[in-house]
Amino acid sequence: MAFTLATWNINSVRLREELVLRFLREEGPDILCLQECKSPVDLIPRDQFTALGYPHMVARGQKGYNGVAILSKLPLTEAGAEDHADLGHARHIAGRLDNGVTIHNFYVPAGGDIPDRDVNEKFGQKLDYLSAMRDAFHADAPAKSILVGDLNIAPRPDDVWDHKKLLKVVSHTPQEVEAMAQTQDAGKWVDVTRADIPDGTLYSWWSYRSPDWDAADKGRRLDHVWATPDIANAAHGSRVLRHVRGWEKPSDHAPVLATFDL
Template sequence: MGFTLATWNINSVRLRTGLVQKLLQEEAPDILCLQECKSPVDKIPLEDFAALGYGHMVARGQKGYNGVAILSRLPLADAGHVDWVGRGDARHVAARLEDGTVIHNCYVPAGGDVPDREINDKFGHKLDFLTEMRDHFREDRPGRAILVGDLNIAPREDDVWNHKQLLKVVSHTPVEVAHLSDAQEAGGWVDVTRADIPQGPLYSWWSYRSPDWDAADKGRRLDHIWASGDIAGSAHASRIMRGARGWTQPSDHAPVFATFDL
């Protein structure tokens, strides 16, 4: 079985339904994982996606915040979710394909602006979320599994436009990188994108605050595709669709793709 998967923080699936349709029509991934849907599940415009052949969906949602959805041309079964940190946020959902492959779609908290949990509860929330994710996958080590999403951390020096300038900026601080690394190691996850493209700068997010994001290119790789060690070797054709960041009224994230031959 082979399929192409994409992950994209859409920053409101209802506001950007047309962009999701454009991606599905032009790129035709078999599976599209969306984060920050900002919609209750029953308000996600599934009929618009089903008209393009994506009639299967597993999702968790809430009004105006968070939200994760997995759209698919392939049959999916709901494989549950984990409420890490117990705040009731719609930040994780899992789906199982007919061949048994489990796909985890995650939206890690952004963490606010100040990288100090003593004065910024959002940063503490982010670190605790990653710790609980680590413990979960350590206790239930994944097999034949893929984890994707906006993990809100750019771990490597070449995952940000300027390593030294961003060392004290949320998303690239050493403590965040260590927490993400611990979660990855605990589950035996392989960073598919970097296994496929080991060298050079890779970005999937450019701030709305930049007046000319493309020319300035002050990006970060916040969006990831991981696979369990038993299937990571089947992944190939990884890419980040930078051009989508330049679409009309875009998300500040670009879609990330990988193909799996299982």
């Protein structure tokens, strides 16, 4: 089985329904993992996606906040949803394909603006969430699995527009990068995107605050595709669709894709 998978923080699936439909028409991935859907599950425009050939969906929703969904052309059954760190947030959903591959879709907390848990509760929640992910992977080692999502951390120096300037900015602090590394190591996850494209910038997020995001290019790689070692070598064709960030009324994230031959 060969399939192409995409991950995209859509920043409201209802507000940007037409963008999702356009993406599905133009790119046609077999599986699309969405984060920050900001919708109860029953209000996700599922009929529109089904009409385009995506009849399968597993999701966790929340009114106005968070929310994750997996849309699929291929048969998909729900394989769990974890409330890591007991935050009460809809930040994880898992689906299993008929070939036994499990897909985990995560939306890790952004962490607020100040990288200090003593004065910023959101930063503490982010670190706690990553620790809970790490502990879960230690307790139950993943196999034949793919992990995608907006992990809200740009781990490498070339994953941000200016490494030195962003060392004290949430999403690139050493504390977060180390927490992410521990989580990745716990599941022996392979960074598929960087395995495919080891060098150069691969930004997937550009702030709305920049009046000309494309020219300024102050991006960060916050969106990731990982796989367990038993299937990581089957991945190829990784790409970030930067141009989608330039669509009308866009999300501040661009989709990230990879193909798996399994």
